[in-house]
Amino acid sequence: MDLLPLFMAVKDRPVLVVGGGKAAARKAELASRAGAAVTVLAPEISGDMATLIAERKLSHVTHEVTREDLDGCVLAYGASDDEALNEKVHALAEACGVPVNIVDRPELCQFIMPAILDRDGVVVAVSSGGDAPLLTRMMKARFETLVPAAYGRLARFAGRWRDRVGKAIRDGDRRRRFWEEAFEGTVAELVFAGRDSEAEHAMQAQLEAAAKGTEGPPRGEVWLVGAGPGDPDLLTFRALRLMQQAEVVLYDRLIGDGIMNLVRRDAERIYVGKSPKNHTMAQEDISALLVRLASEGKRVLRLKGGDPFIFGRGGEEIEALAARGIPFQVVPGVTAANGCAAYAGIPLTHRDHAQACVFVTGHGQEDQAPDWQALIQPGQTIVVYMGLSALPELAAGYIAAGGDPNMPAAIVEKGTRPDQRVIAGTIADLPARQEAANLGQPSLIIIGTVVTLQGELAWFETAQG
Ligand code: SAH
Numbered sequence: 001m002d003l004l005p006l007f008m009a010v011k012d013r014p015v016l017v018v019g020g021g022k023a024a025a026r027k028a029e030l031a032s033r034a035g036a037a038v039t040v041l042a043p044e045i046s047g048d049m050a051t052l053i054a055e056r057k058l059s060h061v062t063h064e065v066t067r068e069d070l071d072g073c074v075l076a077y078g079a080s081d082d083e084a085l086n087e088k089v090h091a092l093a094e095a096c097g098v099p100v101n102i103v104d105r106p107e108l109c110q111f112i113m114p115a116i117l118d119r120d121g122v123v124v125a126v127s128s129g130g131d132a133p134l135l136t137r138m139m140k141a142r143f144e145t146l147v148p149a150a151y152g153r154l155a156r157f158a159g160r161w162r163d164r165v166g167k168a169i170r171d172g173d174r175r176r177r178f179w180e181e182a183f184e185g186t187v188a189e190l191v192f193a194g195r196d197s198e199a200e201h202a203m204q205a206q207l208e209a210a211a212k213g214t215e216g217p218p219r220g221e222v223w224l225v226g227a228g229p230g231d232p233d234l235l236t237f238r239a240l241r242l243m244q245q246a247e248v249v250l251y252d253r254l255i256g257d258g259i260m261n262l263v264r265r266d267a268e269r270i271y272v273g274k275s276p277k278n279h280t281m282a283q284e285d286i287s288a289l290l291v292r293l294a295s296e297g298k299r300v301l302r303l304k305g306g307d308p309f310i311f312g313r314g315g316e317e318i319e320a321l322a323a324r325g326i327p328f329q330v331v332p333g334v335t336a337a338n339g340c341a342a343y344a345g346i347p348l349t350h351r352d353h354a355q356a357c358v359f360v361t362g363h364g365q366e367d368q369a370p371d372w373q374a375l376i377q378p379g380q381t382i383v384v385y386m387g388l389s390a391l392p393e394l395a396a397g398y399i400a401a402g403g404d405p406n407m408p409a410a411i412v413e414k415g416t417r418p419d420q421r422v423i424a425g426t427i428a429d430l431p432a433r434q435e436a437a438n439l440g441q442p443s444l445i446i447i448g449t450v451v452t453l454q455g456e457l458a459w460f461e462t463a464q465g
Pocket residue numbers: 229230254304305306307308309310311312334335336337340384385386387412413414415416417442443444445
């Protein structure tokens with residue numbers, strides 16, 4: 001390590017930025033965001049800099065730089081287009097003992113600016129010592145995916161409790177365990193979800209128990225998480241984080257290996273898969289199992305294909321949890337319709353084709369057929385979930401209700417997965433095409449003229465590899 005990483009207190013202290021262009025504006029903005037009293041020294045300023053000066057009320061001077069400008073500064077930047085001026089800033093700063101940074105001149109820098117990830121005050125700074133700034137920015141992007149956006153909120157929440165916790169729990173080890181539990185458990189999740197007053201209550205209860213030394217077994221909870229249609233890249237950050245914290249996971253047939261591989265390695269895995277005809281575990285039994293595991297203090301992940309609230313029976317599962325006062329969280333996922341549409345090249349709405357889109361189930365309770373009369377509307381795309389096994393009846397019902405037999409329609413099998421297949425035709429001939437192609441589960445049916453847009457890719461193809 002060639003440079004010493006530091007976070008410097010610059011609040012209300014003078015910082016000089018020489019230069020009026022974009023690079024100077026970036027430095028001035030950063031220093032000002034950290035509270036520094038920034039003076040911009042530049043005879044001419046760009047639009048960016050003018051806006052910044054106005055918004056952040058920075059001082060702006062235009063005279064020749066002299067020693068007095070640097071005297072008393074905590075930091076100085078030379079970010080002018082005029083190299084000679086930058087060198088002069090460097091020399092003056094050195095003479096005054098002020099740490100200086102000259103843009104794009106590593107040999108004239110006494111400090112460098114790291115790539116910064118700022119989560120509301122929780123800051124990660126990355127540096128390669130000036131060797132590979134792009135690499136540090138890429139590393140920063142990786143951190144972006146790991147650190148929940150609300151980390152800063154959690155830090156401020158913790159800041160408000162710090163004194164109280166310090167007074168209530170004197171022993172250092174126990175205090176550390178207390179904070180670990182707060183940062184990894186219910187309290188943190190409530191803060192991330194924006195449920196601040198509940199987080200305050202949970203924290204109060206946890207603190208009272210810890211102070212009395214009566215921490216019970218940890219309180220269990222259930223996370224109902226949408227895992228998307230198959231491609232693991234379509235998981236949300238929150239889904240991934242909870243997948244890595246859970247102690248038990250209940251998963252469906254729709255969850256592929258790619259996603260299961262991302263679940264915490266030592267988590268217990270329980271398969272509760274259902275196929276349309278072959279119910280492995282009844283819905284009531286799944287709900288009862290969730291309740292039992294959470295009551296034992298476990299953090300339970302209920303992983304669902306697509307989105308939990310779209311034909312996912314998520315509503316029924318949380319009713320059971322709510323009825324027994326078990327804390328839960330629902331995390332949305334990319335639903336099959338979105339995933340299949342994007343990966344098959346069929347937009348669900350389009351100015352020239354469809355101004356609305358409905359999601360329906362091909363077999364509802366007691367296998368009712370969809371209400372085609374209501375669904376067939378000009379300019380409306382219809383997406384049918386769980387419709388493949390009843391395709392001939394669905395197509396016949398559509399036409400019998402007055403729907404156009406030549407209406408374009410497609411089936412997307414295993415959407416977003418590496419072995420996705422698509423067949424397209426018209427609603428009238430789709431059953432015959434399916435007979436020939438014999439697509440399997442899971443498959444989604446899309447009906448509407450938007451299907452022809454996939455035609456730019458060959459919409460009459462019978463099957464795609
Ligand atoms: N909650 C899920 C839907 C569950 S119902 C979601 O939001 O996507 C199960 C039905 O979803 C399947 O019968 C099929 O119609 C559809 N489906 C789910 N994943 C799919 C995929 N990868 N490709 C095509 N259809 C899919």
